[in-house]
Every structure is written in C-alpha cells, then in structure tokens.
Amino acid sequence: MFHSVPRRPICDIGRASVGAGEAARSGQKKKGLLSIFADHCSFVTGQRLRRACQIGELYSNLYSERTRWTLVGNIWRRFQSKHAPAGKLVAALAGVFMWDNEKIQDEEIRRCGLELQALDAAKCLNTASGTVSGQLETGWEMVMEEKDFRVWKRPIPNSHLYEYRVLGSYNDVTPRQFFNVQLDTEYRKKWDSLVIKLEVVDRDVDTGSEVVHWATHFPYPMYSRDYVYVRRYSVDADNNLMVLVSRAVQHPRVPETQEFVRVHSYQSKMVIRPHKSFDENGFDYLLTYSDNPQTVFPRYCVSWMVSSGMPDFLEKLHTAALRAKNLEVGIHDYAGVIKSSDTNRQPSQERLSGESPHTGGPGQIYA
Numbered sequence: 001m002f003h004s005v006p007r008r009p010i011c012d013i014g015r016a017s018v019g020a021g022e023a024a025r026s027g028q029k030k031k032g033l034l035s036i037f038a039d040h041c042s043f044v045t046g047q048r049l050r051r052a053c054q055i056g057e058l059y060s061n062l063y064s065e066r067t068r069w070t071l072v073g074n075i076w077r078r079f080q081s082k083h084a085p086a087g088k089l090v091a092a093l094a095g096v097f098m099w100d101n102e103k104i105q106d107e108e109i110r111r112c113g114l115e116l117q118a119l120d121a122a123k124c125l126n127t128a129s130g131t132v133s134g135q136l137e138t139g140w141e142m143v144m145e146e147k148d149f150r151v152w153k154r155p156i157p158n159s160h161l162y163e164y165r166v167l168g169s170y171n172d173v174t175p176r177q178f179f180n181v182q183l184d185t186e187y188r189k190k191w192d193s194l195v196i197k198l199e200v201v202d203r204d205v206d207t208g209s210e211v212v213h214w215a216t217h218f219p220y221p222m223y224s225r226d227y228v229y230v231r232r233y234s235v236d237a238d239n240n241l242m243v244l245v246s247r248a249v250q251h252p253r254v255p256e257t258q259e260f261v262r263v264h265s266y267q268s269k270m271v272i273r274p275h276k277s278f279d280e281n282g283f284d285y286l287l288t289y290s291d292n293p294q295t296v297f298p299r300y301c302v303s304w305m306v307s308s309g310m311p312d313f314l315e316k317l318h319t320a321a322l323r324a325k326n327l328e329v330g331i332h333d334y335a336g337v338i339k340s341s342d343t344n345r346q347p348s349q350e351r352l353s354g355e356s357p358h359t360g361g362p363g364q365i366y367a
Contacts, residue, residue: 097202102249103209104232112243113236116271116286140165143303144310148318151310153303156290162303163290166310173321175274175283176335179242181321182270183233184331191320196224196260201253208232212246213254218293219305225293226260235278235335242272242335248291265292278335 140152149168156163170178181187189195197215204210215226231246248266256262268289275282295302324331 097211097251097253099204099209102230103204103207104230104245104247106207108245109232109234109243112245112269112271113234113239113241115269115288116241116273116284146311149314159292161290161292162306163288164306164310166287166289166314167284168287168314169282169284170318170321171275171282173318173325174279174281175242175272176278176333177325177331178283178285178317178321179233179235179244179272179278180331180334181317181324182244183334187320187324187331191316191323197226201228201251211249211251211254213251215260219309222293222295223261224259225263227263227266227291228254229266233334237278240274240277242274242278244268244270244272261294263291263293265290267291 139154141154142150142152144151148170149166152165152167153162154165155161181191185198185200189198194217195214196217197213199213200210201213202211209230209232211228211230213226213228215224217224228249228251229246230249231244233242233244235242246266246268248264250264268287270285270287272283272285274280275284293302297305
C-alpha cells in the first residue's frame with residue numbers, strides 16, 4: 001500500500017560530505033591567497049608612496065618652488081609628447097596646466113604686430129561716421145577723443161558686450177619705459193590703487209609666456225573681480241615693434257573663490273611703435289581690449305564705466321612712466337637683453353634703479 005523510498009548507500013553519503021569539505025577548504029585557500037596578494041600590493045604601494053614623499057621632501061629642500069615646477073613641467077612635456085591622448089586625460093584628472101594648448105603662440109604675436117599697420121589708416125578715421133579709409137575694419141564707433149588718445153568701440157557678435165580700441169601717442173616718455181611700466185608687478189602695485197592682488201603663478205621657459213593672477217577693485221556696489229590670464233611679450237628690434245598679448249585661461253593653482261568674481265572672458269593686445277628708437281621719446285600705441293566683467297548692468301552702463309574710467313587709467317599710466325623715466329622709482333627692464341628675432345628669451349634681471357628685482361607682472365593695460 002505504501003511505496004518504498006529508495007535509499008542512498010552510506011558510502012555515497014560519505015563521498016558527498018568529503019567533496020563538500022574539500023570545496024570549502026579550496027574556497028578558503030583561494031581567499032587566503034587573495035588576501036596575501038592584497039596585503040603585498042598594499043605594502044608595495046605604501047613603500048612607493050613613502051619613497052615618493054621622501055624624494056619630494058628632498059627636492060623641496062634642495063630647490064625653490066619655481067625650479068620644482070619647472071622640473072615637473074619638463075617631465076610632463078616628455079610624457080605628453082609620447083602619450084598625447086593619455087596625457088590630456090591625466091592632465092584633466094590631475095589638474096595639470098596644459099602649456100602646449102594654452103600658451104600664446106608665435107603666430108599670435110606676429111598677427112598682433114601686423115595690426116599696427118592700421119595706425120596710419122586709423123588717423124584718417126571719420127569721427128562722425130566711424131568708418132575708415134584704409135585697412136582698419138569697419139564697425140568701429142568713436143566714443144572719446146582726447147589730446148593724447150582716441151577710443152573706439154564695436155559690438156562683439158552674438159554678445160551684449162563691446163570690444164574697445166585705443167590709439168594713442170606720447171612724446172615725453174620713451175617706449176621702453178612705457179613698456180616696462182605695464183609689465184612690472186611691484187611697481188604697478190604702487191601706482192595702481194585698484195590692485196588687490198597681483199602675482200605670476202606659472203611660467204613657460206620655452207616661450208616666456210606667464211600665467212598671472214590679478215585681483216582688482218570694481219566700482220561700488222560691485223564686488224571685486226579677479227583675472228587669471230596668460231600673457232606674452234615680444235620686442236622686435238628688426239621691425240621696431242613692441243608687442244604684448246594677454247588672454248584669460250584657467251589654471252589649477254588658482255581656483256575660483258567666494259572672495260572675488262572670476263572674469264572668464266578677457267583679451268588684450270598692445271602694439272607699440274617708437275617714432276625713432278626704444279630709448280628716445282615718442283611712440284604710437286594701439287590697444288585692442290575686451291572682457292566680460294560678469295555684471296548685470298545693461299550694455300550702455302558698462303560702456304559708460306569703461307569710457308569714463310579709461311582716461312583716468314591712461315593718465316595714471318602716463319604719470320607712472322614719467323616717474324620711471326626720471327628714475328624716481330626703480331623698475332624692471334624687460335626689454336634690456338632681448339635681441340631681434342629671438343623668441344626663446346628671458347627678461348633681463350637688471351633694474352633701472354636701486355630697488356630689488358622681482359618676478360614679472362600683468363600683461364594688460366586696462367581691465
């Protein structure tokens with residue numbers, strides 16, 4: 001009436017229990033091997049990190065911060081030249097500044113020098129219509145005419161902002177002094193009362209390009225602004241030109257803070273042509289400038305602030321250049337040892353008076 005249930009032999013049950021025990025021991029053995037391997041990797045990684053820290057401490061004791069960053073930059077450029085795609089990814093993750101992508105190229109300097117050809121054409125500018133008979137582009141509207149300079153503006157396409165152009169001449173100061181005054185960091189802190197902070201944070205030894213962090217007061221009730229920009233200058237003795245180019249960049253050493261409003265869009269191009277030589281009084285200059293100060297004011301308000309602030313700034317710059325010419329202050333001579341057609345150069349360490357030397361300064365004339 002009841003069906004019988006087949007029973008497994010006792011030997012089969014024993015073999016099954018033995019197999020389960022062996023599988024458990026095998027799993028434990030694998031876990032043990034993995035644990036040993038992980039411990040070994042942790043030990044090796046820790047040793048290498050400690051060694052890297054020791055090497056870093058050694059170099060920090062032997063070399064200055066500027067020299068250390070130069071060394072790191074050279075190593076980085078070698079790695080990037082061999083592994084370009086991977087280098088960009090590593091740079092983004094590690095916060096490394098990509099000099100090859102951000103530095104001001106020779107072609108930019110050359111194009112900026114060619115813009116000076118518009119000086120003669122600009123002198124034929126019709127102040128009523130804002131048009132030019134010559135090579136200067138159309139669309140410029142004159143907003144100011146003073147004794148020593150004239151200012152034009154034109155709308156930036158697809159933007160509510162303007163681009164400004166200043167054409168000026170001075171006959172009582174040398175081009176060298178006017179050029180040096182714009183570049184000298186410490187001196188600008190003295191003659192420009194709006195400066196809050198001004199320092200060079202990085203430098204490319206190949207081209208002389210520098211990254212500058214500059215914080216400045218803005219008119220009340222606006223917050224102070226700060227700029228991070230790369231700048232490069234060139235003195236061309238063959239063509240009798242001085243060129244200074246600056247534009248905004250992002251740099252990992254200068255992150256945005258709550259203290260200032262960061263200006264991300266900025267560009268400045270200055271070309272100086274002596275009437276005779278770099279050390280004789282008299283020169284013409286052409287400045288092309290634009291930025292986005294991150295304000296909520298309408299376009300005409302921003303234009304008014306720039307137009308009204310420009311004469312005061314240029315007058316302070318002119319006065320500072322006169323003081324430097326008369327050796328009332330000591331400034332750094334950036335053009336002292338630059339030879340013609342020499343792009344891979346370093347500025348002279350000579351100063352025109354007895355003050356101590358220092359590093360470079362801002363590339364823009366107005367912001």
